[in-house]
Amino acid sequence: MRTRPTLSWSPPEGLPPGTTDLGPVADVLAAGGVLVLSGAGISTESGIPDYRGEGGSLSRHTPMTYQEFVGAERARRRYWARSHLGWRTFGRARPNAGHRAVAAFGRQGLLAGVITQNVDGLHQAAGSAGVVELHGSLGRVVCLSCDSVVPRGELARRLEEANAGFAPVAAALNPDGDADLTDEQVGDFRVVPCGVCGGVLKPDVVFFGESVPPPRVALCRELVGGAASLLVLGSSLTVMSGLRFVREAARAGKPVLIVNRDPTRGDGLAVTRVAAPLGTALTAVAERLAVPVGEGA
Known part of the structure; x- marks a missing residue:
């Protein structure tokens, strides 16, 4: 159930701090089988604001x-x-460097899939195939x-x-x-x-207070089960609709990595959280892996 958003979540004491080291992200992508879970933060560079963080709409x-x-x-x-x-x-709105990098990783066969919490269609516009739109479009x-x-x-x-x-x-x-x-x-x-x-x-x-269709949830769980690792991009993981997949991956012993400017509810389950802009970070990872990104759509 996607409920009314939590407006005042703040990270508890003891969470690992964010880093700028992209090495672990590059390593899991190089190994392949990465499932991407994206949130509103990946679309801010396309002019679409996020819910949380500094200036967030909530x-x-x-x-x-x-x-x-x-x-x-x-x-x-x-x-x-x-x-x-x-x-x-x-x-x-048009895809930004972050969306284009995700699409490029997919073309190189490095991804197990893409789940997005966004409703903007920008992953598909950038060329990502088989995107699961958790909250619709x-x-x-x-x-x-x-x-x-x-x-x-x-x-x-x-x-x-x-x-x-x-x-x-x-x-x-x-x-x-x-x-x-x-x-x-x-x-x-x-x-x-x-x-x-x-x-x-x-x-x-899927409005707040409305359920994500069970077949869609089941498909996402199947993707988590078949992935080697989970890479969260631009999500605070405040609502359970996305956080549950992080918890499932962690329970299964799969590495969880997060790229998000601010702390998230999943930080305690993650190998690392990179605190950097998505476009810059993912472009840098693509360059490190010699994955051509291009200008895209």
């Missing part, structure tokens, strides 16, 4: 829960107004009544037509594609129904 923004979304038309209007505005920026929209799925671009077009001239200035953009708007800015924004059955449309993402 310091000013609590994502809407599934219960709020399905429970009130007013909540859905607020969500879609904010998300529609945010999509104009979110949908234009903002690039798709699903009907809660008939289960039909449409591309986000199609919904964006319909919302533009229904809300001509809607162009408020948002205070900020959040990792879930939600722009910060006041109730006054939301105004009488018009939400459009499913084009097939007239039902309620929802982004194909």
Whole structure:
């Protein structure tokens, strides 16, 4: 169950400090069989903010829960107004050096798979294949009544037509594609129904308070079981949806390595935590391993 986020987690005393030594990361990648688990931190260099850390969105923004979304038309209007505005920026984001490095490691056969907690699709845009989107994707929209799925671009077009001239200035953009708007800015924004059955449309993402589909969890556990090691990239591991895979890897005796600027809930289970920007760190590892990254998408 993905619950409302913890807003005030802080590392306990005794956690190992972060390092700048990339040697262990390079060593496990050279050995192959690495399962990557990525979080919002890998996308910050693409202009998408993270939830936690300095300036993280949870310091000013609590994502809407599934219960709020399905429970009130007013909540859905607020969500879609904010998300529609945010999509104009979110949908234009492009992969950064970190995403391109992960894709390059995959092309070289060094990875056992990629699990991402992100909903931005940037791993796939960079060329990574077989990415498991743990929390879904903002690039798709699903009907809660008939289960039909449409591309986000199609919904964006319909919302533009229904809300001509809607162009408020948002205070900020959040990792879930939600722009910060006041109730006054939301105004009488018009939400459009499913084009097939007239039902309620929802982004194909796992909201806080909603369960990750069991088959998806089972697939992730299968990937953990088949991997030689687990490399966490840009995740604080604050929510259990990602932390459970770190715990499973550690219980199985598989090395866990973390690249994240700030301390994480998994540090005590990790061989090392590299405290460095993802793009810089992964590019440096690729160079050390003579893995060509290129400019990518």
